[in-house]
Structures are given as structure tokens and as C-alpha cells.
Amino acid sequence: MDTRLKRKIKLYFSSIYLVDIIIVALITLFLLSALGDYIQINRSQHSLAVNRIKSDLRGLIFLAAIYVAFITKIIFILKKNQNSPRIQSDFVNNVIFVIKNGFHYKETRSKLIISIALALILLIAYLYFLATGGYENNIFVKFFQTYPFKGSVFVIIILFFTMMYALKKTLDIIVVNDALRRVSEGNLQDDIKLDGSPAIKELAKNINLIKAGYKEILEDGVHNEKLKTELISNVSHDLKTPLTSIINYVNILKNSDITEEEREEYLLILERKSLKLKVLIEDLFEMSKINSGKIKLNRELIDILSLIHQGIGEYSTLYEEKNISFKVTSEEDAVYMELDGKMMSRALENIIINALKYSMSNTRVYINVKIDGDYVNVGVKNIANYEMDFNEDEMFERFARGDKSRNSKVEGSGLGLAITKSIVELHGGEVKIKKEGDMFKIYLMLPINKG
Numbered sequence: 001m002d003t004r005l006k007r008k009i010k011l012y013f014s015s016i017y018l019v020d021i022i023i024v025a026l027i028t029l030f031l032l033s034a035l036g037d038y039i040q041i042n043r044s045q046h047s048l049a050v051n052r053i054k055s056d057l058r059g060l061i062f063l064a065a066i067y068v069a070f071i072t073k074i075i076f077i078l079k080k081n082q083n084s085p086r087i088q089s090d091f092v093n094n095v096i097f098v099i100k101n102g103f104h105y106k107e108t109r110s111k112l113i114i115s116i117a118l119a120l121i122l123l124i125a126y127l128y129f130l131a132t133g134g135y136e137n138n139i140f141v142k143f144f145q146t147y148p149f150k151g152s153v154f155v156i157i158i159l160f161f162t163m164m165y166a167l168k169k170t171l172d173i174i175v176v177n178d179a180l181r182r183v184s185e186g187n188l189q190d191d192i193k194l195d196g197s198p199a200i201k202e203l204a205k206n207i208n209l210i211k212a213g214y215k216e217i218l219e220d221g222v223h224n225e226k227l228k229t230e231l232i233s234n235v236s237h238d239l240k241t242p243l244t245s246i247i248n249y250v251n252i253l254k255n256s257d258i259t260e261e262e263r264e265e266y267l268l269i270l271e272r273k274s275l276k277l278k279v280l281i282e283d284l285f286e287m288s289k290i291n292s293g294k295i296k297l298n299r300e301l302i303d304i305l306s307l308i309h310q311g312i313g314e315y316s317t318l319y320e321e322k323n324i325s326f327k328v329t330s331e332e333d334a335v336y337m338e339l340d341g342k343m344m345s346r347a348l349e350n351i352i353i354n355a356l357k358y359s360m361s362n363t364r365v366y367i368n369v370k371i372d373g374d375y376v377n378v379g380v381k382n383i384a385n386y387e388m389d390f391n392e393d394e395m396f397e398r399f400a401r402g403d404k405s406r407n408s409k410v411e412g413s414g415l416g417l418a419i420t421k422s423i424v425e426l427h428g429g430e431v432k433i434k435k436e437g438d439m440f441k442i443y444l445m446l447p448i449n450k451g
Helices: 003-013 018-044 046-080 090-104 106-133 139-146 148-184 198-253 260-291 304-315 341-358 392-396 416-426
Strands: 300-303 325-330 336-339 364-372 375-383 430-436 439-447
Touching (some): 018 046, 300 304, 304 341, 341 439, 416 439
Antiparallel strands (some): 430 439
């Protein structure tokens, strides 16, 4: 025997096919119909029914043998492969899928129960009328004999609505699949709009939410990539500038022709450039350490007003030529909070130094401390000495500078506000920036207690 034929025969006896189900269904209907006929004949004449059974006995035994063989085959395959029976029919698989999973969901449970109940009622009614009235007097047969046109129209209408319902489900899936295909091609603008069952509407809604989330992640990814590029560029620039100066002045100092006064002057410049480089590297390490999430706050009860006055006293001599004064106002004499004193001092110092650097000369910096419920609001306002054409949110990015110039005469790493924001957020607070004309405002909202 041909090898392929053997393989096909083996596959047939080890799998369930649609033809197996159809044969079992047809034989079942035939046997039930024959049983109804015998019951109906037996009611009028018992001996005639017995003779009818005897004359059809050989055919009935043959059909019963085929019926048992197919039933045995199906049961054997299902029992042998309980987890995943070998079914070679999409229709049978779909029926099993519906029966297996249809009762698990409330949207399909009621429809499935109604469908099964109607099918059973129709089968019982048909068998009843068949048994009591025979084939010729069966109410279903009579209806189609008496009203052939109406009966045909009724069947066509049922088939039409069944087809429309099936097509609607298929179209819903096609529309959703088409929308997903557009998403995979990069089109994230158009939302899926479907009118149908609640389950289909919910599916469309969930896909739209996933698409919106994917779009947001994609935009964040592009933004983060841009920030990485800017970070590398800015770090390179801010490290290279003082380093180049250090190398140049070291080369000059190697020259024996320079005077002692020039040597001392160049050494002072070297010291200043080295300190600038040191501050930049320290800020980079601190920013990296804070963002790593490994820092643990050493909280203690601290008066935040004292921290502010301490920072002003320590750094007010910077840029003394600008004649900047500070005015601190608060309704309280002291505002005690659970803070990490060292880190919060750094955050406040960054704001104070930032105000000194970028305030217009001969102006005043206003600091207001106010208790608002469970939070303390610290507001700092100053008049800027440059045109503020920046975006408020961008100021918290690493290496962001208000004047947007890497060649500005104002020294700084550009990490100050980013470090302040990270420290405040570690304390469970929030930082906001606002600009009104030439007025630059920064607000710190800190919870009084760590809880």
C-alpha cells in the first residue's frame, strides 16, 4: 500500500473529522425518526409495527453498528487525548470552543443557554408531533405543505438574518484587525470606532487605550533619546571647556620666560577652573546617585526657615557686585518638618544660588514660607536679567540653563534645579516653575510629615 495512503488512513483513525460528526448526527436523527414512526404505528396496530421492525431489522442493525463504531472512535480519541484531542475540522473546533468557553462569560452564557434550550424544545416538539401524528400529519410538514410560499420566505428570512449576524461579527474582527495593522505600520492617530455589542465596544476601547499608551511610550522614548543626545553634548562641552583651559595654562606654566606675577595669576586661574570641573563632576555623581533610587533619607525634625536663612547667609556674598538682597516672610516663627537636613539644604542652596546668578542687579529676591494643610509651600520670586523664552518643564531637565547658552558668563553645571527637583520628590514633595513677564517663580510643596 502507498505510504501516503497509509499515513492518511492512520491520521483518519486518530483524528475527529467533520464527516464523523455529520454521520453521527444523521444516523441519530434517522433512528429517532424511525422510533417515532414505530410508536405511531404501534398505537393503531401492534402487529403491523412488529412486522415493520422485523422487515427493517437488518438495516437498523447495520446503521446501529456504524453508529456505535463512530461513537466509539470519537470517545476513544477524546479519552486518549484529553488535553488536546486531535480534531481536523475548524467547524468542530469552533463548536467545542464555544461550548467549552461560552459559559465562562456573562455576555455569551445567556445566549448559549437560550440557543440550547430552543434547540431542545424544537427537537422535542418535532419528535412529539412526529410520534403522535406521523409524517403526513406532522404539524411542521403540514405548515410547509399548506403555506409553501410563506414557509419558504420564513426560512429565507431566518437564513438571511443568521448570515447578517455572522457577517457583523466577522466585520467587527476585520475592522479591529485593520486598525491593529495600521498601528503596526506606525499610524497612532485614528481611534477604532465600532457600534455593536458591549463586548465589541469594550474591545475597541481597550485597543484604543493600548494604542494611546503605546503612543505615549513612543513619544517618551523619542524625548528620552533627545535628552541623552543633549546630555552627552552638554557634558562634553562643560567638561571640555575647563579642561582645555587647564591644559593650556599648564603648558604656559612650563614656559620659563613668564614672570612670577604671571605664574601666580595663572595658578589662580588653574585653581578656579579645577574647582569648576570638580563641582561639575560632583553634581553629576550626585544626580546619578539620587536617580539610582538607592539613597535613604536620614529624616529628623528640622526648622525649614532656619535652613533658608542659613543658605542665604552662606551664599549671599556671591555676586556681591550685583547688590541682590533677600526678603523672607512667614506667618510662623518656625516651621518644623521631618526632613533630611543635608539634602534639603542642598536643594534650597541650589535655588538661592540660581536666584543670585540670574537676578537683575539691584533687585530683591522674595522667599515666602506658608503652611497649607499637611504641606509647607516655599515660594521664591526674582526678576530675571535675561529674556525667559524657555519652557517651564524643560528647566528641570539635566544641563538646562535659563539663558540657553553654553557660553554664558554665568558659571554653573545646569544640574542645580534637576537635583533640587529630585531631592524634593524623594521627600514626597513637588516642584513647579512659573514665569510672568520678567518674574521667575519657583514653588516647593513639601509634606510636613513623612507619612
